[in-house]
Amino acid sequence: MLKDFQRIGRDLFLAGLNSSHSGNLSVRYGDRIIITRRGSMLGHLGERDLIETGLASNDGNIILASTEIGVHRAIYQGTSALAVVHAHPVHAISLSLLEDEIIPIDSEGAYLLHKIPVLSAERTIGSAELEEKLPGLLQEFKIVMVRGHGSFAVGQMLEEAYQWTSSLENVCRIIYLTRTLKRDFADKRTEKYKEW
């Protein structure tokens, strides 16, 4: 378990998907949840950085859990996910500030993700509003962007949720680069994904 967290946490950091202390990972384990410690460095996770607490109810370990514990719990309770990756991919965050949804223009992004909803909320960190809205979206989409904050991806295992995160950032980099090259770029091939 620790090795999985260390591997994915390290990759997220090295890929620039998180800054030194940002982001969090969790897995569901029956009625328990294992989540990264509040303020831990995902690139350097150790034993004390994995916190186990209840999926539906608190115990004393709650005081060490990630600030996003409430959102992770809500996702597990509202979806069939067994793993959640929350990251702060910069291109995706940048694009989320301009768009209400992100439509991939590259083939792999379109194939894998089709469309990424962008969710707006007044409070975006440890937010009750996100707890309410995210699970519904994640029932339909593998990954959702919270405007100006970051991504929440789900999977059956950490690696799967990591893949959607990595793909999202690639999608957004391609959109950014393409728009940089040709400001009014629009690809009719991707229009259909608006209805995804």
Next chain:
Amino acid sequence: MGLFGWTGQALRVNLSSGTITKESLAQKDLTDWIGGRGLGAWIVAREVPAGCDPLGKDNKLVFAPGPLTGTGVPGAGRFSASAKSPLTGTIFDSNAGGTWGVRLKRSGYDALIIEGEATAPVYLTIFDGRAELHEAGDVWHSDTLDTNKKLKDKFGGDISVSCIGPAGENLVKFASIMNDNSRALGRGGLGAVMGKKKLKAIAVRGSQKVAIANQEKLDFFIYEADKWIRANPITSQGLPEFGTPVLVNLFNELGVFPARNFQDSVFPGAGKISGEAIARTITTGRRGCYHCPVQCARLVKTRNGVFKGPEYESIWALGPECGIGDLETIVEANHMCNRLGLDTITTGVTIGCAMELQEKGLLDTGLKFGDAPGLLQAIKQIAYREDAGDLLAEGSRSLAGKCGASGYAMQVKGLELPAYDPRGLQGMGLGLATSNRGGCHLRAYMVGPEALGVPKMVDRFSTGGKAGLTITQQNISAAIDSLIVCRFINLAVTEEYFARILSAVTGVDYHPQDLHRTGERIWNLERLYNLRSGLDFSFDTLPPRLLEEPIREGPSSGRKVELAQMLTEYYRFRSWDEYGVPSAAKIKELGLEGFSC
């Protein structure tokens, strides 16, 4: 120019002469020392001779809210009391929540200075600024709950009462001052100072609104701070759901939850007295201080009734420290301490010390580890100074010293240690050893970085860098204690927010670095006072058990506090000499020239 945040007024009550006077506080003193602990230290250091007997006429008791008190800032419902402590001989402050501080502030005062001694018991009323002394014949000898009730029956439910119980009247060296029934100015025996002055209670009522310099900015900063309070699982979930006992399992699992007078560092029955167990079995409701969203206080129900508390430290001191794991006994013992007006930590640790002395054949009180009825009886005996209680009423340092076994007293500078074994938390060890008021965890609150990851998690077994970290924590804690804001809120909201909040409230331009500097000034003033009181560097140490005996089992086994190296570094960092005396340059830099020793 009018003042914002502060009222600019102090009330001075001379119990010897019965005179009551209002006086203005200098604006520079307020901006330099802020309020609460800082203002209290400033007044005590100037007015109370360092060499005086803490239970003599020259000692003074200073109550002080802070500029944020009563403003609606989360966690700012607190106030502090300062004096020279009869337990430690140090300058001492203790702070409490509840509503008393808010009402004192709204009555128009930044400070209440009690001096002299009454010839017969009295109590003081301060109603919307108007103060009066009354004969206390009808409440003297009453416990704290009855005193509170009698005064509320007499003056109305919209007052708050701070009072002492029988322990304070009987000059128990660790008597507390209680307000709102279960809120304690617990540590250091300030209740005995009040008792010696024959001041039974202070009832306050206040309706004056606190003037705010920039309400719009304040609302914005409160909104931003509230985001953090609601997002942080400590303040949004752990404390609201389990209260401070949420720490029981955490520290037991780290192997730093002391038991049987620090002979053990893991308590096998911890799960049964944990926050989770309390929430599951006996909690009936939550309570909080004025304007606090955390609501960390509990109402619990046992076969003996419904009570407030107990808090983490009290559970430990009246439980595992005495080898007791029965929750109902702990709740009852805690309630007895509150009614009688005793500090729960010192009470438990002193009884734990007596139990070990009995075990070692050095004292014959009949008290044994695990003896629940003996614990309850001892608490009563201490409060009334009956039988062995008279010996225990002086605290563990005196008790063990009289038995020729000083090493068994788990104290620093006379103040009994809290519920953390510093052998598995090196920075905590340094914080306790250097604390200006003795064995107190809150002066540096190294629990934050060494166990809770606030502001960041550090290696708890390492000594490297702990001196600087401890100093930073001590300085900022002194400033937070002066605002005066609850330490738990500070786990979610940093000084960067509080500097802005303080600026919005007072109209004075504060920056985070100003709070650090103010904290450093307070710390050095307290240090200089203690040095003048005769407490030199030799008091900056820990009980021999923590320095020489490694933890025997559990996740911290084999550890002891490596104090010497950290202490040398600490003095250097503070710009103190090898004897722990602040340098002339540091004294000048902090504007403390009049207090050098």
